Amino acid sequence: MELRIREVVEALEGRLLEGNPEKRVVGVSTDSRTLEAGQLFFALKGKRYDGHDFIEEVKRKGASGAVIQREVGRIGFSLIKVENTLHALGRLASFWRDRLKGVVIGITGSCGKTTTKEMITHLLSLGGLKVSKSPKSYNNQVGLPLSLLWASPEDEAIVLEMGMSSFGEISYLSRIARPKLGVITNIGPVHLEGVSDLKGVQRAKSELLHGMKSDSILIYNEDDPLVREIAQSFEGEKVSFGKSSKTTISAEDIKVTEKGVSFTLRVPSENIRVSTRVLGEGGVYCSLAASSVAMVMGIPLEKIGEGLSSFEPLPMRGCMVRLRDFWIIEDCYNSNPMSLRSALNVLSLASGRKIAVLGDMAELGSLADVYHKEVGRWCAQLGIDALFLLGKWAESIASGAIEEGFKGFLFIGKDHAEIGKALKEYLREGDFVLLKGSRIMEMEKVKGFLEEE
Structure with a gap:
């Protein structure tokens, strides 16, 4: 600026x-x-x-x-x-927005915002466009205005992330950014303390539309019924993505392994076999959202396929790391019921012993006990071999697992060091370890103890 x-x-x-x-x-x-x-x-x-x-x-x-x-x-x-x-910062960003010539792309959703943002940036850059993006997870009332103010009039695309913890926040951000392309990834039980329930999350995420004009384009997840309802209220052009051939862009013949996903990417009149190292079902949907944006921006399908396969998963956001003779699925930047279920599904595909090291999921309000017990039940149903649990809701996860008939190894630790020590004693060659928890849990510290000889 x-x-x-x-x-x-x-x-x-x-x-x-x-x-x-x-x-x-x-x-x-x-x-x-x-x-x-x-x-x-x-x-x-x-x-x-x-x-x-x-x-x-x-x-x-x-x-x-x-x-x-x-x-x-x-x-x-x-x-x-x-x-x-604070309001002045937003006001200056809105002023500067009018001087930007590039296409502003606004992304919201409960899971996958940052990975989708990075993937969109990668695909558009590979396609030859000059792209600016929100750094890190700059998605709030300070981060988004700064991201806009750091953009240049020469940028051909400005990729922005929009988060929320209560009503009105995304509306405020969207009215500043005024996206030409709006992307909604999914809606799940995240930040419930500020919006009460899933319908509240839906209402908060729908605020993305507040800053979009009649000539804007909404890119949305057709497979998510709550997102689909939001899309129905938008009167402008829409591009849908999902697993059905009825969507504008679809993923078919999906193969999921513990190392990534591959699928046939279908766009109008074309298709290509693609792969990505972004793990699990989340990897499919992030790829579809990013591919949809790239298609609208005129990037050739071949370049999109090349970009998906060359995209490097972000640290602590579902990347696979080999440590000596075992594997770590490092997905500990954040956690909520939707993203944790996806991560456990990936772990369940592992060829070795399946070990889940789980911390609390934050901001679930009065439903925290219910969702943490549900996590325990998922672990039992998916055949997880061992649970190492940390945090205020560790007993709830354990309770849910036992109620569902969990027969594996179960350990509840009082801190990262205790978890790390017990885990080192338990591990053997060929094991797969999932590290997952909300940001406040800092579950990456467990990896630090495992790295010590």
Whole structure:
């Protein structure tokens, strides 16, 4: 982003307290630690830190100015006063959005958003397009505006992720991004604390449509009945994906192994055999969503197939890692009932002993006990050989497994070290280990103990 201070003041309807209105702004930052010279600093107030306490620091680092919501005294560089710096960040992103010439692609859903975003970026880049994307999981009221502000008018596609923990959040993000292509991956029991139940998740995800115009295109999962209902309410052009030949883009003759998936990708009038190392059914649907976007963007089918096979799964998001003489399915970036069921299905296909190392699934509200018991039942039904459990809901998983007739090895640990020690003693050559838990559980720490000789 390149603007003058006066343009920023005008866009934010703020007040320039001091500084040169013709000063050039090159980019924005909300983090004083990573701010680069020329960037405009937004002083956000968080739970632990207040950006206003770092104004002197960002001035020393060469910031072009700062956007503030409370007085900080005269500093000697450009200060723009607004009512709310978080809202101002969104407002500037919306202003900058109008200057972007590329196709804005907005992705939401309960599972697979980040993998789908990365896969879309990979396919479009391989097809020769200049692509900008949300870094990491920048999908909230800070991350999405920053992602837009970091995009260039020369970018041909801007791929954005939209998450939520309560109603209104995706609506806010969608109205800022105004996607030309909207993608809904699926709807499952995630963030229930903020939206109560599955219907609440559906309502929150449907807010993606709030920023889409009549000439926008909705790309959606036809196999998910709740997503299908959302699509029915959209009056613009639609592209469906799923396992049925009735969808615009479909996956047929699917072969799932513990190393990845392969299937016949069918698009209107063409088909190709493809494979991906993204594991399980989730790998199929992420591939279908990404392929749908690529098709709409004019990428040839052959390039799409090439891109799916060359795509590298993201760390901690379902990647297969060999450690000495056993395999680890490292899927511990996050967890919810939908993604965990998919991961257990992958584990159940393993040729060796099937070991699930599970931590809590967060933000399930009053249904946490119910869903964790359900996980235990799935483990018993799928023939999992051993369960190593950690967290507040470990007993619920164990209870569900035992009720369903689980006969395998069961261990509940008090911390990562205890789990790691017990697991090392249990492991033998050819085993497959699934690491899965919500981000707060940091289940990757178990892998750290396994790596120690």
